[in-house]
Amino acid sequence: MQYKYVAYNQQKQLVNGKLDAPNEAVALDLLNYGGLKIITLKESKPLIDMAKIQAATYKVNSKDVVMFSRQLALMIESGFDITASLDLLEPQLASKALQKAVKEITADIRNGMKPSQAFAKHPLAFSDLYCRTLAVAEETGNMERALRQMADHIQKNANTSKKVRGALAYPAFMIVLAFGVVAVLAFFVVPQFQKMYDQLDVKLPLATRLLLGATNFVRSWGPWILLLVAILAIAAFFLTRSEEGKYQRDKIMLRLPLLGRVIVLTELSRVASTISTLFRAGVPLPEVVTLASNACTNRVIARALTDVRQEMLQGQGLSRPMSQRPIFPALIVQMASVGENTGNLDATMDTVAQSYDIDASDRTAALTGLITPAATLFIGGLVAFVALALVSTMYGMMGSVSGAG
Numbered sequence: 417m418q419y420k421y422v423a424y425n426q427q428k429q430l431v432n433g434k435l436d437a438p439n440e441a442v443a444l445d446l447l448n449y450g451g452l453k454i455i456t457l458k459e460s461k462p463l464i465d466m467a468k469i470q471a472a473t474y475k476v477n478s479k480d481v482v483m484f485s486r487q488l489a490l491m492i493e494s495g496f497d498i499t500a501s502l503d504l505l506e507p508q509l510a511s512k513a514l515q516k517a518v519k520e521i522t523a524d525i526r527n528g529m530k531p532s533q534a535f536a537k538h539p540l541a542f543s544d545l546y547c548r549t550l551a552v553a554e555e556t557g558n559m560e561r562a563l564r565q566m567a568d569h570i571q572k573n574a575n576t577s578k579k580v581r582g583a584l585a586y587p588a589f590m591i592v593l594a595f596g597v598v599a600v601l602a603f604f605v606v607p608q609f610q611k612m613y614d615q616l617d618v619k620l621p622l623a624t625r626l627l628l629g630a631t632n633f634v635r636s637w638g639p640w641i642l643l644l645v646a647i648l649a650i651a652a653f654f655l656t657r658s659e660e661g662k663y664q665r666d667k668i669m670l671r672l673p674l675l676g677r678v679i680v681l682t683e684l685s686r687v688a689s690t691i692s693t694l695f696r697a698g699v700p701l702p703e704v705v706t707l708a709s710n711a712c713t714n715r716v717i718a719r720a721l722t723d724v725r726q727e728m729l730q731g732q733g734l735s736r737p738m739s740q741r742p743i744f745p746a747l748i749v750q751m752a753s754v755g756e757n758t759g760n761l762d763a764t765m766d767t768v769a770q771s772y773d774i775d776a777s778d779r780t781a782a783l784t785g786l787i788t789p790a791a792t793l794f795i796g797g798l799v800a801f802v803a804l805a806l807v808s809t810m811y812g813m814m815g816s817v818s819g820a821g
Contacts, residue, residue, distance in 0.1 A: 590791030685772035
């Protein structure tokens with residue numbers, strides 16, 4: 417990411433500029449190391465982020481990375497060196513993007529680059545967490561074990577995300593369908609009946625008057641309401657381009673009824689799984705927390721982990737700083753404490769990850785169970801109300817004709 421800064425240099429002169437860094441903390445460290453006293457530092461983003469467009473187009477599917485990692489681990493375990501293993505795997509890869517990355521990785525390793533450094537040149541396929549785990553494995557000689565650990569970790573995170581998306585897909589479809597029904601009734605069905613009622617000039621029942629009033633309001637103000645929603649959406653988009661804007665958006669997401677708790681549990685499950693995987697691989701704990709923070713998609717939890725790391729470096733351990741932040745529930749704090757005291761932090765965090773994953777799945781299923789019937793009842797009630805309003809008017813008109821006869 418690119419950051420813009422304003423600072424004083426060692427000659428007390430005001431300077432400004434841009435620098436590239438993976439996150440804000442690293443950017444601050446680089447500037448401080450250069451002898452600058454920071455006044456402001458914020459992320460710099462172009463109006464059209466080509467890097468994100470490229471990432472969306474060429475990012476390798478996690479399923480392909482999992483399969484590749486397992487196959488590479490198996491070949492190394494069988495006695496092949498890493499370059500020979502990559503040579504054999506490259507033609508078999510289904511993903512063209514991954515195939516291209518592996519080809520370049522193989523060439524870089526043959527030219528003397530360490531595997532972790534060669535993998536790190538392809539962040540769209542291999543995360544910082546993946547590459548750091550390989551770097552530790554290079555020192556310990558357990559490359560195949562590290563590859564299997566990362567494959568398990570990526571697959572676990574992908575399964576968690578898939579369950580949440582799958583559970584919310586049907587309720588989202590029902591909500592869209594509800595708006596579609598309202599639009600069809602307002603713009604196509606009811607207007608035809610209204611023309612007939614106007615020609616007959618009869619007194620309409622209350623339900624019919626309410627229905628006609630509502631549809632007239634939607635037809636008159638609907639385009640303006642849509643325009644307002646579009647303007648608000650565009651404003652929200654630009655407000656959340658800054659790091660602080662994204663932080664406030666994520667804070668609102670965590671406070672949503674029912675859904676907020678699911679987000680917390682899903683994120684903490686990912687955090688616990690990351691800590692377990694990296695600690696088992698031999699990564700130092702402060703770096704483990706940094707990588708776990710970088711892997712978070714919710715900035716509230718990521719910032720909390722960054723603060724935990726700062727206090728950890730002051731000698732407070734992991735569990736104590738966590739206990740001082742409400743975002744971390746009692747279970748993860750207690751298990752972190754047990755893991756620190758026994759030296760089995762990887763096992764305790766793995767238990768936490770499994771527990772939160774199950775809890776998140778149960779809550780997601782319960783949320784789906786609430787939204788789906790609510791949407792069904794809304795659509796059914798709306799259709800029933802429209803039918804009642806139209807049928808009651810028809811009966812009233814028939815009664816008037818019979819009385820006149």
